[in-house]
Amino acid sequence: ADCEEAPGLGHRFVSAHVRRGLLPMVLEELLAARAVAKKEMKSAGDPQTRAVLDGRQLALKISANSVYGFTGMSVGALPCQAIAASVTAYGRQMIERAREVIEARLRGDLGCEEDARVIYGDTDSVMVALGPSCTMHRAFEIGRQAAEFVSREFGPPVKLEFEKVYQPYLLMSKKRYAGLAWPSPDTPGGQLDVKGLEVVRRDWCPLVRQVVHRCLRLLLQERSAAQAVAYVQETVALLRAGRTDPRLLVISKTLAREGAESYAARQAHAELAERLRQRGAASTPQAGERVSYVLVAAAAGTPACDRAEDPAYALEHDLPIDAGYYVEHQLKPPLLRIFRPVLGGAEGGAPVEQRLFAGDAARGVARAAQGGGRGPLAAFARARQKCLRCRALLPPGGGAVLCPDCRGGDRAGDAVLAQAAGLRATEEEVAQLLGQCMRCEGPGACSLHESCVNVDCPIFFRRVQVTQKISTTEGLFRRLRLDW
Secondary structure: OOEEEOOOOOOEEEOOOOOOOHHHHHHHHHHHHHHHHHHHHHHOOOHHHHHHHHHHHHHHHHHHHHHHHHHOOOOOOOOOHHHHHHHHHHHHHHHHHHHHHHHHHOOHHHOOOOOOEEEEEEOOEEEEEOOOOOOHHHHHHHHHHHHHHHHHHHOOOOOOOOOOEEEEEEEEEOOEEEEEEEOOOOOOOOEEEEEOOHHHOOOOOHHHHHHHHHHHHHHHHOOOHHHHHHHHHHHHHHHHOOOOOHHHHOEEEEOOOOOHHHOOOOOHHHHHHHHHHHHOOOOOOOOOOEEEEEEEOOOOOOOHHHHEEOHHHHHHOOOOEOHHHHHHHHHHHHHHHHHHHHHOOOHHHOOHHHHHHOOHHHOOOOOOOOOOOOOOOHHHOOOOOEOOOOOOEOOOOOOOOOOHHHHOOOHHHHHHHHHHHHHHHHHHHHHHHHHHHHHHHOHHHOOHHHHOOOOOOOOHHHHHHHHHHHHHHHHHHHHOOOOO
């Protein structure tokens, strides 16, 4: 035929034997270059060379995929929505036909150990379950056969390539899966491969990525659900106790437009950018930049957009982190998606959520909430100072830092020497941190050590913490009234 019709749409295209299209020629060139890059990447022995080739093949893949994107736009360089709609229609048809071919040709009565079953198909790929009795070498043989059957069914230029074997494999939902990928049957160990989960997305705090990645390793590599559950319980307990590294709690989102009023609904990062602008902060975010923030505790019912705060400001003013928000809105959604298929009903009939996030392991030290969220009696509570040496409670209203028993004899001197030793160690750490800043920014980093606001820096929060520790220790020295 001189033309082909897109399935279910009625769009017709001239066949290649009549005239080759412009976009097919561009795509064939991009796909051929990507195939060369992937072949060179597999044979590359140097990790750096392999990384460069991996970046090249990924760039070529994105360039090829962008053809679908710009044809689907209503305006642009080459808008043609009929092409974009036909791509998806052909994709659906080809995935369905690939499933039929695979399940018809790879059956137990035709030489396979078990009937092959297509469990997932998306865009340009299908995933086939072969059953627990299938060995790794046999899985690779069947995978190559399946790719050959489907490629023969469609003919050139369509070619289905066998890519890898997953063992084990965890499919949570569409475009969300993880597994140990084996590129060859003789590979000593599978590599953890994660798609669509929070471990590869930037709109979740680093704590989520760290916990999800660790849980997947425990579940898929160590094959220990008990260790994964214990790790989640420990992480939640540390978070509620306020002992989590602040750097892991920073969330960042791109400020798409100037001004909080330009958004249809209130957004936490946009509201914070407006507050920073009103404070006159030197590093006020501009449109197109990412805004970093943490969620601090506040009165019950306070919207999240009003609890978002600049990480440096929260640390300097000792604002308590809203652990409940991070547990409910950051940790729970991804972890429940992972653990529900694995744990099922959990032990003793306890729901998965209760096993992970409730119980003694999840109870932490309650911190006072900012802005009147501590309860009606909190306004009448006053913190009592403790002796610098023996930690005994001191009388209220006094300016002393030592109790009467520790002021006399050698005890006062011991307290001073202990504080001096701690101060010296802190000052040495400050010098080390300043050295890291100088290696990063050069000799002019002396002032940057105090004014830098890059929360992505691995030593950012530690710099602020040691500075506060020195200030507190120096204040204690000024309050020490000793008669030598």
